[in-house]
Amino acid sequence: MQNLQLSLSELRAGSLLQFEHAGTKLVVLRSKDRVFAFHDRCPHAFWPLSQGTLRNTVLECAGHGWEFDLETGRCLSAPVYCLTPVAVTVDGDTVRLQWPD
Amino acid sequence: MLVTYYGQACTLTRAGDIKILTDPWLTEGAYHGTWFHTHVLADAGVTLKTFPKDVDYLFLSHEHQDHMDATTLKHFPADLPILICRFPSPRFRNYLKGLGFTNVRELASGERIHLGDGVYVTVFGTVEYTNDSAILIEQDGARVFNETDCKLSYTDLQRIGQLGIDIGFYMFSGANWYPIMYDYPADTMLEMVRRRRKSLLDSLVQRVKLTNPRVAVPAAGPCTVLDREMLWLNDERRGIFIDPVLAINALRHANVPSEPLYMAVTDVWDSQAGFQPHAPESLRGPRQKYLQHAASRMAPAIAAARAAEPPAHLDLHAHLRQHFNTLVGAQSQLVRGYINAKLAFAITGARPGEWTIDFSAPGPEFVREGILPDWTYKIEVEDKLISPFVTGEEPFFEDLMLSFRFRCSRRPDQFNEPLYHFLYEPDPERLHNWYAKSSAVAV
Numbered sequence: 445m446q447n448l449q450l451s452l453s454e455l456r457a458g459s460l461l462q463f464e465h466a467g468t469k470l471v472v473l474r475s476k477d478r479v480f481a482f483h484d485r486c487p488h489a490f491w492p493l494s495q496g497t498l499r500n501t502v503l504e505c506a507g508h509g510w511e512f513d514l515e516t517g518r519c520l521s522a523p524v525y526c527l528t529p530v531a532v533t534v535d536g537d538t539v540r541l542q543w544p545d
Numbered sequence: 546m547l548v549t550y551y552g553q554a555c556t557l558t559r560a561g562d563i564k565i566l567t568d569p570w571l572t573e574g575a576y577h578g579t580w581f582h583t584h585v586l587a588d589a590g591v592t593l594k595t596f597p598k599d600v601d602y603l604f605l606s607h608e609h610q611d612h613m614d615a616t617t618l619k620h621f622p623a624d625l626p627i628l629i630c631r632f633p634s635p636r637f638r639n640y641l642k643g644l645g646f647t648n649v650r651e652l653a654s655g656e657r658i659h660l661g662d663g664v665y666v667t668v669f670g671t672v673e674y675t676n677d678s679a680i681l682i683e684q685d686g687a688r689v690f691n692e693t694d695c696k697l698s699y700t701d702l703q704r705i706g707q708l709g710i711d712i713g714f715y716m717f718s719g720a721n722w723y724p725i726m727y728d729y730p731a732d733t734m735l736e737m738v739r740r741r742r743k744s745l746l747d748s749l750v751q752r753v754k755l756t757n758p759r760v761a762v763p764a765a766g767p768c769t770v771l772d773r774e775m776l777w778l779n780d781e782r783r784g785i786f787i788d789p790v791l792a793i794n795a796l797r798h799a800n801v802p803s804e805p806l807y808m809a810v811t812d813v814w815d816s817q818a819g820f821q822p823h824a825p826e827s828l829r830g831p832r833q834k835y836l837q838h839a840a841s842r843m844a845p846a847i848a849a850a851r852a853a854e855p856p857a858h859l860d861l862h863a864h865l866r867q868h869f870n871t872l873v874g875a876q877s878q879l880v881r882g883y884i885n886a887k888l889a890f891a892i893t894g895a896r897p898g899e900w901t902i903d904f905s906a907p908g909p910e911f912v913r914e915g916i917l918p919d920w921t922y923k924i925e926v927e928d929k930l931i932s933p934f935v936t937g938e939e940p941f942f943e944d945l946m947l948s949f950r951f952r953c954s955r956r957p958d959q960f961n962e963p964l965y966h967f968l969y970e971p972d973p974e975r976l977h978n979w980y981a982k983s984s985a986v987a988v
Binding site (some may be wrong): 486488489490491492495506507508509520521522523524525542 | 672673696697699700725744745747748751752883959960962963983
């Protein structure tokens, strides 16, 4: 497993940031009350999701406007497409990300 | 290099002594009479009859009629070299061979070939299931990129941008039936159209930024409808077909480093001298005024074409049943499971009928008479329009859908992409491979 630790204060509400760790690019998103993380790659045409826009818990990819529900990772209009999730735990100001090698 | 624009994705690139014609659609009234150019080609003096035949290569991005209608292709010699992308199935190549072309050359996505005289061509294939491709033409350090209406991967676009593009031609408009042919309430539809148009223009900005050409031309995508009963499709609030001037404005508003350039039919871009306007000034005036005038002028031709449409096959119902039973029955369980639809057809006209194709049925009978109460996708269409598809006279189902002469509904209101892929190209092996690859993704 790969692990990455961030500070919650780095993540502004409504923000989406790219982090790179061990050759893997991740996008970390903070909605009003949750932190989400995924591999930073849209499953449609592989645009970096970190270039997209966040509206509540919906992420819109900058490439072609595909929208994803952060709660499920699924594309809203084509649920067959799914983001690759990264496990997130928040403990005080510490955000821990974990994903398989 | 000199590039002359002929509407939609059609460009004629002269590089040294070599002339490469990309995506020629030089007629009007594609897709069962619905599609016209942004400006009728004849208004710029362009007709198929007088169009020069002495090009050296054709590049055809995909099989859509607004990129290569059969009438236009037959204008050119049968032994003219045609470059296409090597797609996962041979359907496009076989279609061209069926039209009589004997010199079709398939290029792998990303493959760069030398055509002579220092001219290089690279073809890039889409990441989507549908067949589509883009082209990069290079000579002496000058580069012309024509995206056609192909959705390339981020990495391909990035790679193209890193090369340094002089002029890029980009898709900027919607070119399909969503959401405009669906039965949404009026206010919902207006909002969906607004969001769709915004999304399309945002995407254009992103792709132009990524490829970063010196000059960016909004080119492929929009349909212009001149049938008086369908003129609402051109409406900025109700339709997804975007005026190229609005695309230019979006690029300017986004402050892209590239120079946005409006090119009308016959306008020329020269890698040395830059833009050279050739189109009549009337093609640069207000769009809605032009459309009303063009619709009036084309009305007799549209009416005549409509009157000449052949009727549906006498055995339409038997053909429909056989067509879908055969195609659905040929799919793997995996693919049928992904599709998992009840596709209903409400057919009007002289041979009306109602049918539902049930992908969840055990087979071999998948087609049932009547509209099942739990249908998931419904298409209401005239018999004569679906007839050539189910009889095999027309190979491309999208030719029907892009006519915009139908209505549809879906339950739930979600894009069933596997169903779309099935209708697009129901090749069992290709579909199975595509979804076997995606099987890590839950349905």
